[in-house]
Amino acid sequence: MIPYILLFVSLIVLSLLEFFSKKRVFFIIAMIEIILFAGLRYETGYDYLSYKAFFERVKSFGDIISGGIDAEPGYLLTNYIVKMFGMDFSAFILIYSVVTLALLGWFVYKNVSYPTMIIVYYVSRFYFVRDMGQIRASLVAIVFLYCLPAIKEKNLPKVVLFSLLGACFHIVALFIIPAYFFVWIIKKLTLQKVFILTMISALIGVLFFFPDLFLWAIPSRYAGYFAGKYITGKWIFNPIFIMQMGITIASILFIKGKNKEYNESLNILLSLYFLSTLFLIIFGPLATVGGRIGTIFATAEILLVPQLFRYVFKNQYLNLVCYYIFCAVVFYLIFILSNTYQDFIPYQTVFSVS
Secondary structure, eight states: OHHHHHHHHHHHHHHHHHHHHOOTHHHHHHHHHHHHHHHTBSSOSTTHHHHHHHHHHOOSHHHHHSSOSSSOHHHHHHHHHHHHTTOOHHHHHHHHHHHHHHHHHHHHHHHOSOHHHHHHHHIIIIIHHHHTTOHHHHHHHHHHHHHHHHHHTTOHHHHHHHHHHHHTTOGGGGGHHHHHHHHHHHOSOOHHHHHHHHHHHHHHHHHTTOGGGTGGGSOTTTGGGGSGGGGOOOGGGOHHHHHHHHHHHHHHHHOOOSSHHHHHHHHHHHHHHHHHHHHHHHTTTOHHHHHHHHHHHHTTHHHHHHHHHHHHOOSHHHHHHHHHHHHHHHHIIIIIITSGGGGGOSOOBTTTOO
């Protein structure tokens, strides 16, 4: 547990150094730190062994397209390429972490003034579950971030291209396409629209309490997500749903841009984030299904939350204090209180077992 706390605290320190010095070198240090922390792990993270099994089963190009392995072909192809060069699964994890997190870092670096602040929140909210767990979803979430400019420009072909690329690694990337239409259909997100769409989604969610009604239409590969432990979600009582609703409503109330372009960008970001919130309840008790789809668009949270605190707390020092406290609370609730950390201890590296 201590390595995770030290990682989180060190990122806060680097973020503060970046804020007061205005030097991006601290961001580079932070990125190297989280890349190596995820990339050098060994048998750490709840999906580690299943992904290792995929890696070991890919022995020829035919295995990629045969459908015999329960993973998307793009992801399997990356496994195969690494194996072609004679490298093992530990090398694959490191390379994958370098690529995905470097892409995340580049996006943040190019789009925000203090990127390390964003990384602090990303780590507290998503990093452990994604980059040290559901690594395919991690890449798709980053693809989604790179889709944002195309969505703003109403460049549907580019959105489709990015979505199809992401779907080669995780099928949920296909939901980026309907999300594009959702943004332009919903237009300006208001509290009234939030209330109406939430009510409709909750009512639809009631249907999923009876999965036998539609299980016949679900492909066999995904049928397991509609039974057993996967149908024990808390629906509208899901703490993540409640938190995201709070962030959505607060953002509508408090974030007020000074120009049209900023407000348009904010509305797109907020609409996509709200869509992720709807996915958490539209599938009723199917928490895994709603969560796997919704988490992609929930990535918008790393851009929304810092803006929210900046508008709520005008004093920059109070803003910083409250922001880091919020990050710490999120880290505690999602990683520690939920017992998620149990799947990540002990933290082992390739060096500690060699």
